[in-house]
Amino acid sequence: MAHDSVQLPCDGDGACMRCKVTPLAEETLTCSTCATPWHVACLASPPETLASTLQWQCPDCSGDPLPSAAGALDGTSSELFAAIRAIESDESLTEKEKARKRQELVSGRVEEDGDKEKKGKEKESSFLDVLDGSLNCSFCMLLPDRPVTTPCGHNFCLKCFQKWIGQGKRTCAKCRSIIPPKMASQPRINSTLVSVIRMAKLSKSNVAAGPMKVYHFVQNQDRPDKAFTTERAQKPGKANAASGKIFVTVPPDHFGPITAENDPARNQGVLVGECWEDRLECRQWGAHLPHVAGIAGQSNYGAQSVALSGGYEDDEDHGEWFLYTGSGGRDLSGNKRTNKEQSFDQKFEKMNEALRVSCKMGYPVRVVRSHKEKRSSYAPEKGVRYDGIFRIEKCWRKVGIQGFKVCRYLFVRCDNEPAPWTSDDHGDLPRPLPAIPELKKATDVFERKESPSWDFDEEDNRWRWKKPPPPSKKPVNAADLEERKRARKAIRQAHTTTVRERLLKEFSCLICRQVMNLPVTTPCAHNFCKSCFEAAFSGKTAIRERSKGGRTLRSQKNVLHCPSCPTDISDFLQNLQVNRELMGVIESLKQKSEENQDAVEELSEEQVDESEENADIGSGDSETAQKTKNPDPKDDLQNPPPDSDQKRTSKRMKVDTTQVVADCE
DNA sequence: AGGCTTCTAGCT
């Protein structure tokens, strides 16, 4: 190997000054910094990969030649070198096209992909006037994907950057500044830049302004697996968290057990005895959806589930059967969610009526018990547990412990699986109703007259639907619908917010909270105005300033923390570089937003609705298969049957179907 | 013990 010898480039005539031969074009490499040609065969360490040839620096420019195990280049490489040179010399191509072609060659991307990208690029070009290509990753020449910013203020795709680092490079591909080891080993995504790029992409048709699409709106499938704290929540933890993803595919008004086919996540269904940390987690598995309320139901339709949480002192728990108290009768004015004190009578309305409908129809009701039910032997020690299917056999009103009337319900278990507390190896068998002493004083007693929908089948020896379950009135992914509702709201809000406000939000300095002026990006990917950043360390930087004097002062290294995180950014501070690319974009967006501000505020909602419609997902409905005539649950009650509701439901179902078709196309 | 938020049924 020639690595001990002096390395020399080609002379003005193209002859290698070391071996004196004039190499063919494909046997030479041009330095990306000084543009001097070099004879590849005479290099001590030719670039290991073709990717690195694009950014190749000659031994003179790179300073410390990398130790390389690579020998002379093989034939295949030479061919590729030739191909690259051919691209370089093709005058019909623009610089960007050249870069893309080079990239295709090097990465071995298939032509089809290249075409797709080309289409993407054409799309991009319309907003490139905002970005002006200034943000493009120097490696792939595209807008950075998962952008990372070097301390010298240059932006790259995370993957491109990692590739570069993987080749042993420790200098910025753009300006040759040293990349700190920490940045090299743990590059951080610059989330502000992510916003910049998203904004730019979204503003393509309506330069810098456009309806600022709310990209952080979450659909059920995109919701996190766990409950999460929203941006506006002041308190951490689950006290005021939003629910995470709903894992099961049953509609929110689904009665009865949740079976394997509605559990795509695990394919086992919700099993009796299953436990969850809290009500939010319980909600995610569909056993009981409301995360505060004890009863899930609709007054004209029935109740699907209840929670026993010890919220009402009148409750009486006997495991396989229990006496449940209705909701209401309490003053929740102010900001309360609960109030133990009862101040008026409960009535059979709302959720209490829903329970009565379930009683009347003999619907299966899911029951969960919470650890908060302290007076019951059957409550779990921790969290919330699914205890299976119960039926409401009777309901009535009585004067409760606090002196006001409460609604009462007799729940009796009727599940095919044994209860979590029993040592039986089989589920429930029909049992005689327990004697209820308080019934003597009860008023408004209601008993089921018709045969129950959910009953024990003597032949099958198991509990099952004896009558078709009530058809669902809600789409399966009601959670999605709710999300979309919220998203619509958010979009509307985005319309009324000025671009300036959004700029402020997305590109504000973490110190002064204003739109950044001369932005600097720390290696830990936090962004500040240069002046704010410097001011934060005024008086502290002096110690390090004398380091250029001599190496004796090196021992005095002063640890300085990023204003936003504990990262030591003392090295970064020493040579503060403005992220000019980011600055350019902010400036341009600022300017254009001022021009368009009025127009933005007046934007019609049509655009929003359109995008909404497209984002809509048709909802299948497993229950529609059982569309037999449903007996009206309230036909013997004073209220009129919910005719209008039924019509509305079928109408919506039709709409949903067409949407599914549309979505498939 | 107080107070924050989420979710939604049931109204306008």
Add this chain to the structure above:
DNA sequence: AGCTAGAAGCCT
């Protein structure tokens, strides 16, 4: 379609 009050939570 939009709003509001009520809901058996949860955390400091």
